[in-house]
Amino acid sequence: MGKMILAVYYSQTGQLKQIVDNFTQPLVEAGHSVEFLEVKMAHPFPFPWPTDQFFDTVPDSVEVVPAALEAWETKHSHYDLVILGWQPWNLSPSIPFNSIMQDEKFKSIIKNTSVITISGCRNMWINAQEKNKRLIKAAESKLVGNIALMDMHSNHISYFTILHWMGTGRKDRKWGIFPKPGVSDEVIQNVSVFGKVVNKYLQTGEWEELQPELIKKGAVRVKYSLMFIEHKAGKIFQKWVNLIRKFPKKRKLLLAIYKYYITIALLIVSPIILLVDFIFFRPFLQKRIKKQINYYSGVEIK
């Protein structure tokens, strides 16, 4: 029998919309009813982004502070499955996504309901997904699957290409030399494979084996070096936000400094720390690292 599915998303560039469309296509073809809910802000964020406004999102995204949404409605008050399309901003759920997740009406829709998270990002989503897990838990819903798509180019390359994309609004090759930013067309095309997997489990509603199968099909890839950087960076971001909270009048100045700090930390300092870790620590922590990678690949909520 056809199930009722709600697919929620926010997308500035259209990338996440494309991902959610391709993901849900096999579900529509299988005869389920899929309703889309686009999250719209009462005060929309700009795209392309002026630099100052881009970095001004740091405090509220890191602290998961919601902003006002445009009025929204769904046809039903309960669904068999809710697909949560989201993207990380500053190693945290994007402000539009955190806002819908903290909306009381939305929380009542996903209460006691199975949810699947699906995201498209540059390459750092782990920290943010941990925050998502807390939001999902607070809404008393059940995370049964996660698909995390990202830019497969090196951390250095994608740093430049994403800033080009965000600053110009064009998902094309910077100076005609750099690769295209974001999730590749090929990966976006392939998302329907994950939709087909979900369809199998939708009939029975027994979701235990869904995530292991999604992992086998490549729906999440946790890379050690990125996990390592994110772990450190998440704590540093929080320190900056604490500082901004303590000196609200200096917000502009602090964020201007943060912008340079983060660039240097990511491009210059992190490869050095990674090298030190690779030589002195990583060889002795294999078991722990494997456990961490397994945890972040899965849907368990600690």
Ligand SMILES: Cc1cc2nc3c(=O)[nH]c(=O)nc-3n(C[C@H](O)[C@H](O)[C@H](O)COP(=O)(O)O)c2cc1C
């Ligand atoms: C303010 C801002 C911060 C972002 N921070 C991250 C991040 O921490 N990690 C990451 O992998 N991608 C990050 N991105 C990229 C987004 O996750 C997303 O992939 C991209 O903006 C595509 O936009 P869309 O999903 O709205 O279409 C950021 C984007 C914005 C606008």
